[in-house]
Amino acid sequence: MATQASRAGALPAPLAHGPRREDFVGRTLDRLGGRLRKAMAQEESARADGWLQAADARAKVIGVLALVLTATFLRQAALIGVLYAASLLAALSSKVSAGTTLRRVWLTVPMFTAAIAAPAALNLVTPGETLLVLGSLPVDGHIGPWVLPPVLAITRPGLDAAVLIVARVAACVSLAVLLTATTRWQELLGALRSLGVPAAFVMVTEMTYRYFFVLAGLAQDDFLARRSRTIVEPGRRAARGFVAGKAGNLFRRSLRLSTDVNQAMISRGWDGTPRPLAPHRFAAADGVLVGAAVAVALVLLVVDRAAA
Amino acid sequence: MHIPDGYLSPQTYVPLWGVMVLVWARASTALKRTVSAANLPLLAIGAAFSFVIMMFNVPIPGATTGHAVGGALVAILLGPWAAAVAISVALTIQALIFGDGGITAIAANCLTMAVIGPFVAWWVYRAAAGASVPGAARRVWAGGIAAYASLNASALATAVLFGIQPMIARTATGQPLYAPYPLAIAVPAMMIEHLLLFGFVEAVVTAAAVRWFQASDPALLELAAFGGRAGVGPASAPPSGQAPGAAFAQAAKPAPPTSTERPAATGALPAPAGAEARRSRRLWTAVAVLAILSPLGLWLPSAFGGGAAWGEWGSDELKGLLGFVPAGLARLENAWSAAFPDYAVAGLQGPLGEAVGYIFSAALGIGVIAGVAWALTRVLGPRSPRPAAHSGDTG
Numbered sequence: 001m002a003t004q005a006s007r008a009g010a011l012p013a014p015l016a017h018g019p020r021r022e023d024f025v026g027r028t029l030d031r032l033g034g035r036l037r038k039a040m041a042q043e044e045s046a047r048a049d050g051w052l053q054a055a056d057a058r059a060k061v062i063g064v065l066a067l068v069l070t071a072t073f074l075r076q077a078a079l080i081g082v083l084y085a086a087s088l089l090a091a092l093s094s095k096v097s098a099g100t101t102l103r104r105v106w107l108t109v110p111m112f113t114a115a116i117a118a119p120a121a122l123n124l125v126t127p128g129e130t131l132l133v134l135g136s137l138p139v140d141g142h143i144g145p146w147v148l149p150p151v152l153a154i155t156r157p158g159l160d161a162a163v164l165i166v167a168r169v170a171a172c173v174s175l176a177v178l179l180t181a182t183t184r185w186q187e188l189l190g191a192l193r194s195l196g197v198p199a200a201f202v203m204v205t206e207m208t209y210r211y212f213f214v215l216a217g218l219a220q221d222d223f224l225a226r227r228s229r230t231i232v233e234p235g236r237r238a239a240r241g242f243v244a245g246k247a248g249n250l251f252r253r254s255l256r257l258s259t260d261v262n263q264a265m266i267s268r269g270w271d272g273t274p275r276p277l278a279p280h281r282f283a284a285a286d287g288v289l290v291g292a293a294v295a296v297a298l299v300l301l302v303v304d305r306a307a308a
Numbered sequence: 309m310h311i312p313d314g315y316l317s318p319q320t321y322v323p324l325w326g327v328m329v330l331v332w333a334r335a336s337t338a339l340k341r342t343v344s345a346a347n348l349p350l351l352a353i354g355a356a357f358s359f360v361i362m363m364f365n366v367p368i369p370g371a372t373t374g375h376a377v378g379g380a381l382v383a384i385l386l387g388p389w390a391a392a393v394a395i396s397v398a399l400t401i402q403a404l405i406f407g408d409g410g411i412t413a414i415a416a417n418c419l420t421m422a423v424i425g426p427f428v429a430w431w432v433y434r435a436a437a438g439a440s441v442p443g444a445a446r447r448v449w450a451g452g453i454a455a456y457a458s459l460n461a462s463a464l465a466t467a468v469l470f471g472i473q474p475m476i477a478r479t480a481t482g483q484p485l486y487a488p489y490p491l492a493i494a495v496p497a498m499m500i501e502h503l504l505l506f507g508f509v510e511a512v513v514t515a516a517a518v519r520w521f522q523a524s525d526p527a528l529l530e531l532a533a534f535g536g537r538a539g540v541g542p543a544s545a546p547p548s549g550q551a552p553g554a555a556f557a558q559a560a561k562p563a564p565p566t567s568t569e570r571p572a573a574t575g576a577l578p579a580p581a582g583a584e585a586r587r588s589r590r591l592w593t594a595v596a597v598l599a600i601l602s603p604l605g606l607w608l609p610s611a612f613g614g615g616a617a618w619g620e621w622g623s624d625e626l627k628g629l630l631g632f633v634p635a636g637l638a639r640l641e642n643a644w645s646a647a648f649p650d651y652a653v654a655g656l657q658g659p660l661g662e663a664v665g666y667i668f669s670a671a672l673g674i675g676v677i678a679g680v681a682w683a684l685t686r687v688l689g690p691r692s693p694r695p696a697a698h699s700g701d702t703g
Binding site: 024025027028031032035038039042065068069071072073075104113116117120125126128157158160161162164165168169171172173176177179180185188200201203204205206207208209210211212214215216219236239240241243244245246247248249250251252254255257258259261262265272274308 | 312313314315316317318321332336348349350351352353354355356357359360361363364365366367375378381385393397398400401403404405406407410411412479481482483484485486487488489493512513516517519520521524525528531
C-alpha cells in the first residue's frame with residue numbers, strides 16, 4: 001500500500017482542460033493517473049468512519065446486489081428514483097463525499113446513457129403520442145431500411161423510455177458506488193469468497209488489482225520518460241511504434257514479474273491452494289442491514305407490479 | 309463497449325451469467341491441462357497487463373488519439389483460454405472499482421470482450437498466420453487482421469445484445485423497458501464506427517506490437533503454443549509447482565528470429581485428457597445440432613396432423629378432450645408467465661422468425677440448465693479442505 005500511496009502522491013494534478021486531443025502521451029498519462037487517483041480515493045473513502053464502512057462486507061454485497069437486481073426489474077421510473085434517492089441518502093449519511101457519489105453517477109450518465117437514451121425519445125425511434133415538435137425533416141421517405149416521418153418530434157412513450165433507462169442506470173451506478181466507496185477492496189473480495197465465488201478467482205482478482213498498480217506505475221514511468229526527453233513529437237507512425245514497443249516491453253516485464261512472484265510464493269510455502277483470510281464476524285446490525293435492503297426491494301417490486 | 313447496468317433485461321443477463329459460469333469452468337479445465345496449478349501469478353499479471361494496455365492512447369487520423377482494447381494482443385500472446393480468464397478478471401475489477409460496465413452486466417461484457425473477441429482473434433490469427441515462422445511478415449498481417457476481426461466481433465455481439473432488448477421486454481403499450489433500439493438501429497450504430505475507425509486502431513496497434521515482438525523477442529509469440537488448443541505455457545506444461553517463468557525462460561532463449569523450425573510439441577494434450585475432451589466436444593456438438601433442429605417441433609405436428617405433445621395440453625385443448633377444464637388448472641394456468649411464452653421471442657414473426665425464436669430459447673435453456681448443473685456439482689461435489697489462515701505473500 002505504501003508503494004500505491006506514494007505513487008498516487010507523485011501523480012501530477014489533473015490539468016484543468018486535460019491534454020490536447022492529439023497528445024497521446026499526455027492522454028495516456030491522464031488515463032493512467034485518473035485510474036490510480038480513483039482507486040486511491042475509493043480506498044480512502046472506504047476507511048472513513050461511517051456506519052456503512054463499519055458494516056460487514058457480506059451484508060453490503062447481499063444488500064446492494066438485491067437492490068441492483070430490483071432496479072433492473074422495476075418498470076416505474078418513480079420507484080427507481082426512490083431507490084436512487086435512498087442510495088444517495090445512505091452514502092451521504094455514511095461520510096461518502098457528495099462529490100464522489102454525484103460525480104460518478106452524473107459523469108457516467110450524461111456521457112453514455114443520456115447520449116444513447118436521448119434519441120430514443122424521438123419519433124424516429126419510438127413512435128407514439130407527440131409531446132413536442134422539434135422541426136420538419138429535410139428528407140421525406142426512406143433511407144435504406146429506415147422510414148422517416150415528416151417531422152422530428154419527442155413522443156410520450158419515447159420520453160418515458162428515455163427517462164426509465166436514465167433513472168435505472170443512475171440508480172444502479174449509485175448503488176455500486178455505495179458498495180465500493182464504503183468497502184475496502186480486500187474486504188470486498190473476502191466477502192465474495194465467503195459467498196461462494198471460487199477461491200482461485202478471488203485470489204487472481206486480488207493479485208491483479210495489486211499488480212495493476214505496479215504495471216501502471218511502470219507504464220507511467222515509460223511515458224513520463226518519453227515526455228521529458230521529447231522536444232518535438234516525431235510522426236504518427238513513430239508514435240504508434242513507440243506505443244506498440246511499450247506494450248511489448250510491458251508484457252515481457254509482466255512475465256518476468258510473474259516468475260519472480262511465483263518463485264517468491266513457492267519459497268514461502270505456496271502449494272497452489274488459495275487460503276482466504278478468516279471472515280469477520282457477522283453482527284446483528286449486519287443482519288438488520290440485509291433485512292432492510294431485502295424488505296425495501298420486496299416492497300418496491302410489489303408496488304411496481306401493482307402499478308403495472 | 310462496456311454495457312452498464314440497466315441496459316439489459318434480466319431475461320438476458322441471467323442466462324448470460326449461466327453461460328459465463330460454464331465458460332469460466334471450461335477455461336479453468338483447459339488451463340489446468342497446460343499450466344501448473346500454481347500458476348495463478350501469470351494469470352493475475354496477465355490480467356493486470358491487459359488492464360494497463362487498455363489505457364495506452366495512440367495517434368489516429370484526424371489529429372486525435374484513440375485507445376486500443378488489447379484483447380487480440382492478449383489472446384495472441386497468452387492463448388484464448390488464458391486471455392478469457394485474464395480479461396474477465398480485468399473487466400470484473402473495472403466494473404467493481406471503476407464503474408466501467410455494470411455489475412449485472414459483468415457476464416455479458418465478459419462474453420463479448422473476454423470470450424468472443426479473444427477467440428475470434430485467436431482463430432483468425434491461426435488461420436491467417438498458417439505455417440509461417442514467428443519472424444515472418446505474414447504474422448504482422450495476421451495480427452492486424454485478427455485484431456480487426458476480434459474488435460468487430462465483440463462490437464457486433466454487444467450490438468446484438470442491445471438490439472434484442474426491445475424484442476424481449478416492452479410494456480403493454482409497446483414502450484421499450486431496457487436498451488431502446490432495435491437491431492436495425494443498434495447494429496449499424498455500433499458497427500459503423502468500429503468497422504471504419506476503432507477496428508483499424510486495434511489492427512494497427514496489434515500489428516505493430518507483433519512486429520516489436522518479432523524484432524526483440526520472437527519466442528514470446530510462441531508462448532501461447534501456436535497450434536495448441538488451450539494456450540499459455542510454451543511447448544510442454546511446466547510440472548506442478550514449477551514457476552511458469554522457468555518454462556518461459558527456456559522458450560525465450562533458444563529460438564533465434566530467423567529460425568525456420570516450429571517449436572516442438574505445441575500444446576499436445578495427454579491422451580486421457582484428449583479423449584475426455586473429444587467426448588465432451590461430441591456431446592456439445594450433438595446438443596448444438598439438437599438446438600438448431602428444435603424448430604422441427606413447429607413443423608412436424610402440422611405436417612403429420614398431430615396436436616400438442618401428450619401432457620402439454622393448454623386449457624383449450626383440454627376442453628376439447630375432456631369437455632371441461634379442471635378449476636384448479638384454470639386458476640393456476642396464468643400464475644406464471646414465462647419470459648418466452650411458447651418459446652417465441654416478441655418481434656420475431658413469420659416462419660423464419662419463429663424458428664430463430666425456438667433456437668434462441670433452446671440456447672438460453674441449455675445455458676441455464678448447464679449453469680445450474682455446474683453450480684450443483686460445485687455445491688454437492690467433493691470439496692477440498694478450507695484452512696482458516698492466510699498464506700502466500702503476494703508481494
